[in-house]
Amino acid sequence: RTVELLGAFMVLCSTEGYNQQSWYTHNRNSPDFHQKNCFVPISEIIAVEETEFNKKQRNIGRWQKMAKLHAFTVHYVKKARNHRWRCSAATFWCVDEHLCNQWTQALKELLEMQKSRPKQLLVYINPFGGKRQGKRIYEQKVAPLFSLASISTDVVVTEHANHAKDNLFEVNIYKYDGVVCVGGDGMFSEVMHGLIGRMQKDSGIDQNNPKASLVQCNIRIGIIPAGSTDCICYSTVGISDPVTSALHIIVGDCQPLDVSSVHHNDTFLKYSVSLLGYGFYGDILKDSEKKRWMGPMRYDYSGFKTFLSHHYYEGTIAYQPAKHTHGSPRDKVSCRTGCYICKQSEKQLAEQNKEHGLKKEEGEEEWKVIKGKFLAINAVNMSCACPRSPKGLSPAAHLADGSADLILVRKCSRFDFLRYLVRHTNQDDQFDFPFVDVYRVKCFQFTSKLSEDNESNVMDVGKKRFGQFCRDHPACCCNIVNSTWNCDGETLDSSAIEVRVHCQLMKLFARGIEEDCKDEAGHSQSSIEQLL
Numbered sequence: 001r002t003v004e005l006l007g008a009f010m011v012l013c014s015t016e017g018y019n020q021q022s023w024y025t026h027n028r029n030s031p032d033f034h035q036k037n038c039f040v041p042i043s044e045i046i047a048v049e050e051t052e053f054n055k056k057q058r059n060i061g062r063w064q065k066m067a068k069l070h071a072f073t074v075h076y077v078k079k080a081r082n083h084r085w086r087c088s089a090a091t092f093w094c095v096d097e098h099l100c101n102q103w104t105q106a107l108k109e110l111l112e113m114q115k116s117r118p119k120q121l122l123v124y125i126n127p128f129g130g131k132r133q134g135k136r137i138y139e140q141k142v143a144p145l146f147s148l149a150s151i152s153t154d155v156v157v158t159e160h161a162n163h164a165k166d167n168l169f170e171v172n173i174y175k176y177d178g179v180v181c182v183g184g185d186g187m188f189s190e191v192m193h194g195l196i197g198r199m200q201k202d203s204g205i206d207q208n209n210p211k212a213s214l215v216q217c218n219i220r221i222g223i224i225p226a227g228s229t230d231c232i233c234y235s236t237v238g239i240s241d242p243v244t245s246a247l248h249i250i251v252g253d254c255q256p257l258d259v260s261s262v263h264h265n266d267t268f269l270k271y272s273v274s275l276l277g278y279g280f281y282g283d284i285l286k287d288s289e290k291k292r293w294m295g296p297m298r299y300d301y302s303g304f305k306t307f308l309s310h311h312y313y314e315g316t317i318a319y320q321p322a323k324h325t326h327g328s329p330r331d332k333v334s335c336r337t338g339c340y341i342c343k344q345s346e347k348q349l350a351e352q353n354k355e356h357g358l359k360k361e362e363g364e365e366e367w368k369v370i371k372g373k374f375l376a377i378n379a380v381n382m383s384c385a386c387p388r389s390p391k392g393l394s395p396a397a398h399l400a401d402g403s404a405d406l407i408l409v410r411k412c413s414r415f416d417f418l419r420y421l422v423r424h425t426n427q428d429d430q431f432d433f434p435f436v437d438v439y440r441v442k443c444f445q446f447t448s449k450l451s452e453d454n455e456s457n458v459m460d461v462g463k464k465r466f467g468q469f470c471r472d473h474p475a476c477c478c479n480i481v482n483s484t485w486n487c488d489g490e491t492l493d494s495s496a497i498e499v500r501v502h503c504q505l506m507k508l509f510a511r512g513i514e515e516d517c518k519d520e521a522g523h524s525q526s527s528i529e530q531l532l
């Protein structure tokens with residue numbers, strides 16, 4: 001019946017940007033049917049509108065003589081290469097007004113039934129993130145799409161750091177279906193801290209207790225990338241592109257995300273979803289903060305400088321392996337949309353929530369301890385893929401499996417460290433070095449040698465006399481001063497930390513990275529023939 005009804009229509013298909021338009025009849029038997037037609041699941045329709053014909057369109061072929069034409073336009077998601085989404089449109093027209101209304105009505109009803117779609121959003125824009133384009137990106141690329149999809153918004157352009165976070169403790173967040181942040185990873189982090197913090201406050205949970213069972217945050221966060229690294233957006237969508245992200249928000253996607261809590265001596269410091277990095281990435285960040293005026297380039301500058309300085313840091317790591325999850329960091333099983341490993345963790349989480357047994361178990365499990373000199377200690381909750389490194393720091397890390405990958409890069413030569421870094425940009429295995437170890441963990445603790453010494457009150461006069469460098473090996477680049485922890489792009493004040501992964505603590509408007517299944521002609525094989 002669907003095909004019959006549509007047979008009565010002519011279709012005007014316009015491609016991305018509404019530039020090239022072509023007219024054709026909807027006839028399945030015509031030879032070019034499969035080239036010109038696309039199959040769009042209802043879940044990927046953005047909006048349906050009644051359409052007025054303009055003069056230009058009316059002057060076409062035999063339809064010119066008709067008294068009145070009736071039409072509706074379907075705006076839908078068009079999947080392009082490299083996970084990029086675009087808004088495309090097809091206008092259906094015919095002479096039968098009743099038929100046209102029936103179709104418009106039916107499609108609108110189907111859209112109404114998409115319950116996961118947001119209707120009201122709270123938007124925070126950081127006008128100073130990345131290349132300072134946040135406001136323009138939102139106004140020109142995102143707001144028109146939200147309006148097309150009939151999403152109403154309350155927009156706050158931030159005036160200072162922590163504006164968004166503080167605001168989230170004051171507003172009635174429960175009237176929104178989601179919070180959108182326009183900016184980079186730092187802006188996302190602010191919004192996440194605001195939302196998770198607010199949820200704990202409203203539920204009477206003390207964030208300073210490292211063992212507290214945190215309350216999940218069901219208000220989804222959407223990220224419109226406008227920052228310098230945009231690692232969280234890239235790792236959860238597959239591309240850093242504002243229009244693609246806006247469309248994932250509109251269709252109401254949902255991607256749960258693991259969040260790590262970071263504590264020092266029973267004091268809450270921060271949450272982390274991407275990178276907790278000590279040594280190399282901590283030093284890059286510390287140096288780059290002084291060069292914010294350089295924009296995203298600051299990371300290249302500080303990265304080069306930090307690489308040359310080649311500092312090692314001595315310390316002790318204790319961790320509990322993540323035995324609950326089925327994957328391992330070197331199994332080459334990437335986390336993709338509908339990930340089986342993350343689904344298994346979700347089931348376990350639901351069972352644990354029923355039994356409240358998690359905490360007892362954790363206390364009983366063994367801790368592994370590693371002492372050493374490290375160039376970098378990186379704990380990642382997700383792959384940390386970004387345009388600089390499309391496969392990321394740990395390519396097989398999972399977004400929502402309740403674990404983090406702990407990567408230890410021990411003291412090695414500059415040349416070896418460079419080989420390690422270069423492997424983040426090609427297909428070779430970056431863990432296949434004798435000086436690199438990687439573990440999948442559910443919690444870990446770190447203490448630097450310096451704080452251990454201070455705690456045991458062994459104050460070495462030599463340290464003071466020789467300043468920053470190691471007394472035993474003055475030429476070895478082994479730093480007596482501590483490095484800084486880089487927590488999702490922000491520095492932590494303490495070097496001794498205690499970290500615990502909270503499985504699926506929050507949710508994003510995303511669906512994880514889709515398996516790319518474009519055929520030669522660019523048609524998506526995974527589209528479901530639901531509508532046309």
Ligand SMILES: Nc1ncnc2c1ncn2[C@@H]1O[C@H](COP(=O)(O)OP(=O)(O)OP(=O)(O)O)[C@@H](O)[C@H]1O
Nearest residue numbers: 129130158159160183184185186187227228229230
């Ligand atoms: N109006 C503002 N003025 C100054 N700082 C702000 C303002 N709004 C937000 N911030 C702060 O700016 C910091 C950086 O912002 P953001 O993450 O958007 O950009 P970025 O650092 O360039 O990108 P990335 O985090 O991806 O590297 C955030 O930590 C946020 O707290």
Ligand SMILES: CCCCCCCCCCCCC/C=C/[C@@H](O)[C@H](CO)NC(=O)CCCCC
Nearest residue numbers: 185229231274275299303384389421424488489
């Ligand atoms: C010879 C070429 C070698 C190139 C090697 C490239 C390796 C790049 C790996 C990039 C990993 C990014 C991890 C993401 C961290 C974010 O939470 C954080 C906030 O945005 N960004 C940085 O700390 C900024 C970190 C900046 C890294 C350069």
Ligand SMILES: [Ca+2]
Nearest residue numbers: 258381398403
């Ligand atoms: Ca994870």
